[in-house]
Structures are given as C-alpha cells and as structure tokens.
Amino acid sequence: MATIKDVAREAGVSIATVSRVINNSPKAGKASITSVHSAMKKLGYRPNANARALVSKNSSTIGVLVSDISDPFFGSLIKAVDQVARVNNKHLLIGNGYHDANTEREAIELLINSCRESLIIHAKALSAEELIGFAKEVPGFVLINRYIPEIADRCIAFDNFKGAYMATEFLINNGHKHIAYINSNHKIDDASERKAGYLQALKDHNLPCPAQYSISADSNDEGGKAAMIELLSKNIPISAVLTYNDFMAAGVLSALEENNIAVPAQISLVGFDNGLISRYVHPKLTTINYPVEIMARQATQLSLKLAKKEKYTPETRIFSPTLVKRLSVSKNYSD
Known part of the structure; x- marks a missing residue:
C-alpha cells in the first residue's frame, strides 16, 4: 500500500x-x-x-528538532521548551537531525505536517536558504543556536567565538603558552567558530598556533580520550587543553589519568557548555557556560507569539558566554 x-x-x-x-x-x-x-x-x-x-x-503541538535527543545538552533544551509549552497547554513532538541535511529536512517536513504553527529548530546541516524557506511557511518557526541575518527576528543564538576566546585567554592569563584544542569533527558553525576563537586569542597574545596543537574528534568522551592520546603521542609540550564540550573534556581526563598526568598540576583543562558532568568529574571542570535552558525558553515564547501574530521582542537574541571557574586550571610557571 x-x-x-x-x-x-x-x-x-x-x-x-x-x-x-x-x-x-x-x-x-x-x-x-x-x-x-x-x-x-x-x-x-x-x-x-x-x-x-x-x-x-494540531495547533496544540509544538515541534522541536534537535541533533540527538540522547545528548544531555539537547535533553536540557527539550525540557526547557516543554516547561513553556505546558504553561501554554501545548504538547511536544520531537525529531532528531543528527547533523545531516537530509535527515534534518525530512524531520522538519514531518514536524510541519503535525505542528503547522510552532517549531523550535536546531539545524546545523541545512543551508540558510532552505531554513529561510521553512520560516516563510511556518509562522512560529524559530531557530535556536544559529543566526541567519535574513530571518534574524526568528533566531536565538550563542556567541561560540567569544566563548572559546574567553576560555583560551583565561588559560593564557594563567601563564599557559602551549595550549592544545580538541574540536568536534562535525562540519558545523559551532566547531568552526570555537576553533576561530581559540586561534584568535593565541594570535592576539602573540602566541604561536601550530596546526599540530589542534585536533578534531567525535564530540563525546571517547572522542576526547582518543584525541588526547593522539596529542600525547606527538611528544609536543602541552601545559593546557581546551575542548569543544565537557564530554570531550571528561575523555581527556580519563586519558591523562591513565598516563599518570595530573590535572591541573601538570596539564590544565577547560571544557565548554557547563553540562551536568562538569560538576562531577575529578577535578571539577572549569568550563564555559552555555545558557541553553534560558535560550530554549525564550525561543519557545518567541515561537508562540509569532504563531499568534503578536508582537514580541526577546530580551536577548545572541547570548554571551560566561566563565565558570572550578578546579581544573592552575597557574603555570614553566612555559
């Protein structure tokens, strides 16, 4: 049939x-x-x-697209959307995009079929042109963690460049000159923007940034561990490491522990996102706070207002990072 x-x-x-x-x-x-x-x-x-x-x-539903619902980062996003949805007597329908353009497109189309008024979309692989087209079709279409100038009034984004710059500069200000960066291997804006922030901070402080200090891997603990082992095998001086997210940092901690390298006594470490795991690894992880819950709540409120054709100006459209200082960074006097 x-x-x-x-x-x-x-x-x-x-x-x-x-x-x-x-x-x-x-x-x-x-x-x-x-x-x-x-x-x-x-x-x-x-x-x-x-x-x-x-x-x-189905005007009583809100569609949500995330990259991978099994990732706690997106779990936090979905929970925040649901909190606003419940107050407004709405229910959620959720799709996964997996950073793949075809999967994102199909998921959005299916969500449109069931949620014709409100969509909260985290899409990194689809082109700006396609997303602009979807925004024209759905009155409450809102992008989260992505900024497209043509539909700026539909975007709630985060300054990834500034976050990585801030983390790198914090390490530099603590005396570190040989700073490695472990990036995500996803071909998405977040990864390129965070790497650019890291490189710019090194440049602004007149520090070298050789390619061998930057490596990409799967954005999970296993990827972080494998990347740290690869960096150690290069036999280059490293006094600090910045990672794309906290899960990669947890993998780095595992690799360093297995090689009897103490954090932060021998190598300092900074993560990104301020996820739950950052508070429970040992040592507790210095990281960059990514206010995903606040962003998701604001995106949902914006979506619902747009769907009703009501005027609404979000308090913030592009959120700024903040540094969360814990125990994984120490002063360096040897570089």
Missing part, C-alpha cells in the same frame, strides 16, 4: 507539499497540485481522514 512518502517521492516534492495538496492549502502551487494528483493516481493512493487532518488539527 502506497504511503504519503511514496507519493512525495513519485511527485518529486516534499512530504509537506503533498500534505498541502491533500488539505487543499492555498500555499500549494499549480504545478505541485498537478504532480501530486498524478502521483496519487499512479500509485493508487487514497488519503484517509488522518492524513487529511495532519496540517489542520
């Missing part, structure tokens, strides 16, 4: 377009209507009552 996905594939359009045609939406173009009806006839597809109601019935 043919499905709505089969129809979309046969017609060469998105699932959202098929839904618009089925529901007689005025946004459906003539060419789309013709191709969808032709595909439905060819495949013998007959939309049922549920399919016809996909777009029209």
Whole structure:
C-alpha cells in the first residue's frame, strides 16, 4: 500500500507539499497540485481522514528538532521548551537531525505536517536558504543556536567565538603558552567558530598556533580520550587543553589519568557548555557556560507569539558566554 512518502517521492516534492495538496492549502502551487494528483493516481493512493487532518488539527503541538535527543545538552533544551509549552497547554513532538541535511529536512517536513504553527529548530546541516524557506511557511518557526541575518527576528543564538576566546585567554592569563584544542569533527558553525576563537586569542597574545596543537574528534568522551592520546603521542609540550564540550573534556581526563598526568598540576583543562558532568568529574571542570535552558525558553515564547501574530521582542537574541571557574586550571610557571 502506497504511503504519503511514496507519493512525495513519485511527485518529486516534499512530504509537506503533498500534505498541502491533500488539505487543499492555498500555499500549494499549480504545478505541485498537478504532480501530486498524478502521483496519487499512479500509485493508487487514497488519503484517509488522518492524513487529511495532519496540517489542520494540531495547533496544540509544538515541534522541536534537535541533533540527538540522547545528548544531555539537547535533553536540557527539550525540557526547557516543554516547561513553556505546558504553561501554554501545548504538547511536544520531537525529531532528531543528527547533523545531516537530509535527515534534518525530512524531520522538519514531518514536524510541519503535525505542528503547522510552532517549531523550535536546531539545524546545523541545512543551508540558510532552505531554513529561510521553512520560516516563510511556518509562522512560529524559530531557530535556536544559529543566526541567519535574513530571518534574524526568528533566531536565538550563542556567541561560540567569544566563548572559546574567553576560555583560551583565561588559560593564557594563567601563564599557559602551549595550549592544545580538541574540536568536534562535525562540519558545523559551532566547531568552526570555537576553533576561530581559540586561534584568535593565541594570535592576539602573540602566541604561536601550530596546526599540530589542534585536533578534531567525535564530540563525546571517547572522542576526547582518543584525541588526547593522539596529542600525547606527538611528544609536543602541552601545559593546557581546551575542548569543544565537557564530554570531550571528561575523555581527556580519563586519558591523562591513565598516563599518570595530573590535572591541573601538570596539564590544565577547560571544557565548554557547563553540562551536568562538569560538576562531577575529578577535578571539577572549569568550563564555559552555555545558557541553553534560558535560550530554549525564550525561543519557545518567541515561537508562540509569532504563531499568534503578536508582537514580541526577546530580551536577548545572541547570548554571551560566561566563565565558570572550578578546579581544573592552575597557574603555570614553566612555559
């Protein structure tokens, strides 16, 4: 039996377009209507009552797209969205994008089918042009952790460059000159912006930044551990390490412990995000605070206001990082 996905594939359009045609939406173009009806006839597809109601019935839902729901960072984001949603008698539908353009696109289209008014989207792989197109289609479409100038009024973002710069400068001010950076291997803005902040801080303080001090890996504890082992194998002087996130820092701690290298006595360490794990590793991790819960609540409030066509100006559109000082950094006198 043919499905709505089969129809979309046969017609060469998105699932959202098929839904618009089925529901007689005025946004459906003539060419789309013709191709969808032709595909439905060819495949013998007959939309049922549920399919016809996909777009029209669910103004009581908010769609949320994250990269990976199993990541505690995105768990915090979802919980914050849900807190605002419940106050407004809304329910959540959640999709995973996995930093993959096709997966993000399909997830957004499916969410549009069920949540035609409000979407909170964390999408890193899709082009700005596609996201702008989705924003035109959904009145409450809001991007979180990404800034696109053309839809700046739909964006709640974070200054990743400043966060990495701040962390690197903190290490420099503590006497460190040989600072390694372990980055995420995802090809996303966060990774490039954080690396740029690290490099700029070194440059501004007239410190060398050889390529061998920067390495990319999976953005989890195993990736951090493997990257630290690789750095140690290079036999280069390292007095401090900055990581893309706190989970990578936890992996770095594991690698250093296994090699009898004390933190912070021999190597200082700074993470990023201020996740729950940063408070419970040993030593407790100095890190950069990423206010994801505040950002998510504000994004949800913005989405709901936009969906109702009500004027609303968020208190902050681009959030700034703050340094959280704990026990993983010490003064360095040997560099």
